[in-house]
Amino acid sequence: MADREFRVVVAGAGVSGLFMTETLKRAGIDFAVYEKAAEVGGTWRDNTFPGLFVDVLSRQYEFPFQPNYGWSRKYAPAEEIWAYIKKVADDRGLKKFIRFNEEITAARFSEGRWHITTAKGNTDVADVFVCATGFLHKPLFPDIAGRDSFAGTSFHSARWDHSVPTEGKRWGIIGSGASGVQITEALAWAGCNVTQFIRRAQWVHIRENPYSSWAERLKLRLPGGYTREQRRLWQFINEFDRWRLEPGPQREAMEREYRSYLDCIKDPELKAKLTPDYNLGCTRIPKSDKNYYEAVQLPNVSIVKGQIDRIMPEGVVMADGTQVDLDVLVYATGFDTHAYMRPMKVVGLDGVTIDDAWKDRIYSYGGIALPGFPNLFMLYGPFSPVNNVPVPLGLDQEIGLIMRLVGEARARRAAVAPTAAAAQKFLARLDPHFPGTVWVGGCKNWYTSSQPTPVLWPLPQEQHRAFFADAPAEDFEFIPVGAAD
Numbered sequence: 384m385a386d387r388e389f390r391v392v393v394a395g396a397g398v399s400g401l402f403m404t405e406t407l408k409r410a411g412i413d414f415a416v417y418e419k420a421a422e423v424g425g426t427w428r429d430n431t432f433p434g435l436f437v438d439v440l441s442r443q444y445e446f447p448f449q450p451n452y453g454w455s456r457k458y459a460p461a462e463e464i465w466a467y468i469k470k471v472a473d474d475r476g477l478k479k480f481i482r483f484n485e486e487i488t489a490a491r492f493s494e495g496r497w498h499i500t501t502a503k504g505n506t507d508v509a510d511v512f513v514c515a516t517g518f519l520h521k522p523l524f525p526d527i528a529g530r531d532s533f534a535g536t537s538f539h540s541a542r543w544d545h546s547v548p549t550e551g552k553r554w555g556i557i558g559s560g561a562s563g564v565q566i567t568e569a570l571a572w573a574g575c576n577v578t579q580f581i582r583r584a585q586w587v588h589i590r591e592n593p594y595s596s597w598a599e600r601l602k603l604r605l606p607g608g609y610t611r612e613q614r615r616l617w618q619f620i621n622e623f624d625r626w627r628l629e630p631g632p633q634r635e636a637m638e639r640e641y642r643s644y645l646d647c648i649k650d651p652e653l654k655a656k657l658t659p660d661y662n663l664g665c666t667r668i669p670k671s672d673k674n675y676y677e678a679v680q681l682p683n684v685s686i687v688k689g690q691i692d693r694i695m696p697e698g699v700v701m702a703d704g705t706q707v708d709l710d711v712l713v714y715a716t717g718f719d720t721h722a723y724m725r726p727m728k729v730v731g732l733d734g735v736t737i738d739d740a741w742k743d744r745i746y747s748y749g750g751i752a753l754p755g756f757p758n759l760f761m762l763y764g765p766f767s768p769v770n771n772v773p774v775p776l777g778l779d780q781e782i783g784l785i786m787r788l789v790g791e792a793r794a795r796r797a798a799v800a801p802t803a804a805a806a807q808k809f810l811a812r813l814d815p816h817f818p819g820t821v822w823v824g825g826c827k828n829w830y831t832s833s834q835p836t837p838v839l840w841p842l843p844q845e846q847h848r849a850f851f852a853d854a855p856a857e858d859f860e861f862i863p864v865g866a867a868d
């Protein structure tokens with residue numbers, strides 16, 4: 384006879400946490416979600432900078448359980464994505480499960496359960512702990528001398544200060560990544576005086592972003608229309624996006640196309656500054672809806688390329704001595720992409736911490752679990768991001784396997800973890816495939832940083848699907864824990 388109810392705790396209420404919440408709700412399992420912020424949405428709550436649009440087709444950025452027929456554009460603006468996520472949480476009654484403004488700071492596996500502590504000093508105990516804490520979540524600031532001395536306003540792109548009026552200011556944007564490109568482009572077309580500081584040029588996707596027509600929206604609502612369109616999108620992902628994984632004519636054609644975008648730059652010096660010297664796709668490709676290359680040729684825009692030497696009260700000084708005076712400085716400098724759930728302190732079997740486990744190399748089994756950490760699961764952990772598969776779609780596969788494992792562990796009154804051999808086998812399967820991908824060689828990117836390989840899935844997406852559908856039983860060990868029912 385069970386003496387307590389089986390319970391799950393989830394950290395984070397972004398897209399991943401909400402998908403998990405809906406799944407646990409449907410399964411009728413007792414659970415709680417802790418979210419350190421005051422609202423759902425994660426990335427889409429935090430990133431509110433001008434010019435942010437979703438990278439992938441809006442219709443790919445949907446929870447499979449809640450179609451949206453009403454996207455305004457082919458690639459929706461960020462506020463529309465956030466509104467959709469909030470609507471999902473409201474429509475499905477998910478918020479009542481979430482404890483907002485409560486960060487989980489520690490989780491220790493002891494006596495068969497996870498003992499959780501929050502920043503408020505509250506505690507919880509769960510059989511299963513799921514970290515849905517994001518991989519582009521912790522803002523990263525560059526190590527530049529004098530950063531605190533700046534006399535104007537400064538902030539990270541993921542913490543946009545909407546109290547600062549855009550007009551009448553001299554804007555400095557540090558960073559040439561996806562955020563830096565989109566912000567520069569938006570401020571440029573708004574007529575602001577803007578200087579973008581770049582260390583290297585980026586490949587930029589100049590794309591059309593038309594409004595959705597009523598006919599397109601209607602097509603989705605026709606009998607079988609939505610399913611048909613979703614199937615077509617998956618087919619597109621499977622067939623078209625292989626250029627990132629293997630060399631060949633598709634990759635060459637893509638490079639030619641991207642190079643041609645640069646042809647609209649009239650000044651040869653500017654064109655040279657903005658021409659990348661590494662292969663296409665090595666870094667995450669910024670998406671430009673209002674032609675970044677046209678925007679940077681406006682008289683109100685400057686591109687300053689090189690190393691920043693220091694920041695002073697007036698602005699930025701480059702290594703060659705050039706000084707740019709500014710009123711607002713934006714750090715579009717990315718995220719600590721290998722933090723995952725950290726700084727949370729997670730302690731597994733035998734007192735081993737996540738930091739210990741990842742000392743030599745960040746790893747996982749399938750991006751969702753780790754040997755020695757029974758009944759601990761991650762959503763979009765290391766090696767999860769799949770080529771260009773939108774995050775909500777990849778979650779379906781991860782959560783499917785987690786739920787099967789949790790069900791099995793619960794039935795056996797055990798806690799489940801992948802074996803060390805299975806995690807090694809997983810890495811050994813992926814490692815040989817990295818050399819042919821666009822992510823290795825030629826550039827520094829967030830996928831790799833200090834790691835021996837990128838922390839991405841380097842195989843076609845159907846193999847990702849198959850991996851999760853067919854994970855063999857011998858990859859897991861079940862540790863008896865007692866009486867939860």
Ligand SMILES: Cc1cc2nc3c(=O)[nH]c(=O)nc-3n(C[C@H](O)[C@H](O)[C@H](O)COP(=O)(O)OP(=O)(O)OC[C@H]3O[C@@H](n4cnc5c(N)ncnc54)[C@H](O)[C@@H]3O)c2cc1C
Pocket residue numbers: 394395396397398399400417418419420423424425426427430435436437438439444485486487488515516517518519520562724727762763772773774775
């Ligand atoms: C600018 C930008 C644009 C992007 N565009 C795209 C795109 O077009 N397509 C795409 O597929 N992906 C895109 N991404 C990736 C994006 O991060 C994912 O699509 C998705 O939003 C990740 O969701 P998540 O829930 O896993 O993580 P997050 O959205 O990061 O959510 C994690 C949540 O966990 C909470 N949290 C973290 N730690 C704790 C803790 N210890 N205790 C409690 N709560 C905690 C956070 O507050 C947050 O709400 C983009 C990312 C950025 C930064």
